[in-house]
Amino acid sequence: MNCKKNYDVIIVGAGPAGTTSGMILAKKGMNVLVLERETFPRDKLCAGLITLKTQELISDLVGQDLSKLQSRGIIEYQSTAYGLGNTQDLFYQGKMEYPFYFVKRKIYDYFLFEKLKSSGARVLTGQKVIGIDCVKSEVFTADGHRFKARFIVGADGAMSRVRNALSRLNVVQKPWLDGAALALECFIPRDEANFYDFPVIYFGYVPMGYIWSFPGRTAYCLGVCSGEIRDGRKLKKILRDFASKSGFSLEAMENIRAHVLPYGDFEKKPGYRNILLVGDAAGFADPLLGEGIFYAHKSALLACQAIKLTFECPANAARVYARLAQEIVQEMDYARFWKAVTFKLLSLNNYGLLKCVFAKFSPKLVETIHGLRSFKWLRPKKWSFSLLT
Ligand SMILES: Cc1cc2nc3c(=O)[nH]c(=O)nc-3n(C[C@H](O)[C@H](O)[C@H](O)COP(=O)(O)OP(=O)(O)OC[C@H]3O[C@@H](n4cnc5c(N)ncnc54)[C@H](O)[C@@H]3O)c2cc1C
Structure with a gap:
């Protein structure tokens, strides 16, 4: 095997976490190599819901405000309404001050990939790291x-x-263990169904998970995730039954695909010495709903900060990163608490009670998901997006 050039930083993967890290470090003048197994534009199974905090972070990262991201089609749909349902019907419908935005990952990731390429990083696609x-x-x-x-x-x-390589050193957990969920998803053209034009989450169909219907400009994204059911065929049947009862065309559901979703299996110390894990590789998706795009970007920012600090003044980068990443870990810990409370309430099967509790807590929980509050007792919070300027 021939050892090619030495780099300051090698980044494995060019999803939101990898492109963010690559862009920032290359712009700081570091010699960066990004290795990605796919060629772009490539798809990534994802419902594409992004929150206010993600939109703000992205706008800072790429220097484009919301209207520009919308006019360029990076953000393709938005909704200020949302719904929560159970196996019978919608039991809560809310309205927010800030909308949920929707992106198509093929477009979103390609946009970031192009930004990465123009940042000065060396990017090699079709290169699977083994x-x-x-x-x-x-x-x-x-x-x-x-x-x-x-x-x-x-x-x-x-x-x-x-992460797998680090788990062999017993310094992190293996990926895809307890806490991760199996998620299935498909896209159904809007003209083949007549469903809510706002995002809805349905509890009660699966243990430790939910079914979702998220609208897009041209298609609904219909999916299911569960931290307990690991049998894809079983989940597929549950999703098809839901779709058929809700008036979605079953033919359009032939394209159901599956992927792992971090759902509480995050690393509290996501790295070892000079090797740092970011985004899904660190298990950073919120354990309540599985929102991972924001945490992919945000953990990448923190990893860049740790690299910059230890680049200038040699120290254990993973330790510095672990300290910085506490902000995320704390949110994940408290989100896990809310998840336990939510599923405990659901197990009581008292939908009158559920309705009351959600009516009381949903507005604050939604503000938390948007990044205006912390999962820690839903106190006001402001995320910072320092881009190492
Ligand atoms: C069904 C589903 C729905 C979801 N919906 C939402 C949602 O609505 N909102 C939200 O915020 N989050 C959602 N998520 C989570 C979100 O998709 C992830 O958290 C996010 O993509 C994480 O970004 P990442 O950059 O860490 O990883 P990824 O986006 O997975 O990118 C990893 C990259 O690494 C590359 N790669 C992998 N292995 C190798 C290798 N060996 N060598 C080289 N390259 C490699 C891959 O090709 C890929 O490009 C969803 C997830 C699933 C499964």
């Missing part, structure tokens, strides 16, 4: 290449190879 030497700080690809760097960022998603 191994990491955590001691020598080297990365091996399926094509037989070997690359070396001072820092390695694992931004390679829920089934992360980088």
Whole structure:
């Protein structure tokens, strides 16, 4: 195997976490290599809901305000209304001051990928990473290449190879263990169904999970996730039964696909020495709803901060990152608490009570999801998006 050039940083994966890390570090003048197994534009199974905090972070990151992101089609749909349902019907319908936005991941990720390419980072696509030497700080690809760097960022998603390599050293958990959910999803053209034109989440169909219907400009995204049912066929049947009862065309559901969703299996210390895990690779999706796009961007910002600090003044980057990432870990811990409360309430099967509780807490919970409050007792919060300027 031939060892190519040494880099300051190698980033594995070019999803939201990888592109954010690559862009920021390259703009800081670092010698960055991004290795991505797919070629772009590529799809990623995701419902594409983004919140106010994500929109604000993205606008800062790419220097484009909301109206620009909308006019360029990066954000394709929005809704200030939302609904919560159970196996019988919608039991709560709310209205928010700020909308939920929707993106198509093929477009969103390609947009970020192009920004990454123009940032000065070296980007190699079609390069599947198959191994990491955590001691020598080297990365091996399926094509037989070997690359070396001072820092390695694992931004390679829920089934992360980088996390797997670290788990063999017993410094992090393996990916896809307790806490992760199996998620199934399909897109149904809007003219083939007549459903709510706002996002709805239905509880009660699956244990430790939910069914969702999110509208887009041209299609509904219909999906199901469960932290307990690991049998894809069983989940598929539940989703098809729901779809048929809700008037969706079953033919349009032939394209159901599955993916792992981090759902509480986050790492409290997401790294080891000079190897840092970001986004899904660290299990950073909120354990209540599985929102992961924001945490992919945000953890990437924190990892960049840790790399910049330890680049200038050598120290254990993973320790610095773990300290910075406490902001995310704390949110995840409290979101896990709300998840336990929510599913406990649901298990009581008292929908009168549910309705009252959701009517009382939903507005604050929605503000939390938008980033205006913390999952810690729903207190007001302001996320910062320092881009290392
Ligand atoms: C069904 C479903 C619905 C979801 N809906 C939402 C939602 O509505 N809103 C939300 O906020 N979040 C949602 N999520 C979560 C969200 O998709 C993830 O949290 C987010 O994509 C994480 O970004 P990432 O950059 O960490 O990883 P990814 O987006 O998974 O990107 C990882 C990248 O690494 C590449 N890669 C993987 N392995 C290798 C390798 N060995 N070598 C090289 N490259 C590699 C992949 O090709 C990919 O490009 C959903 C997830 C699922 C499964």
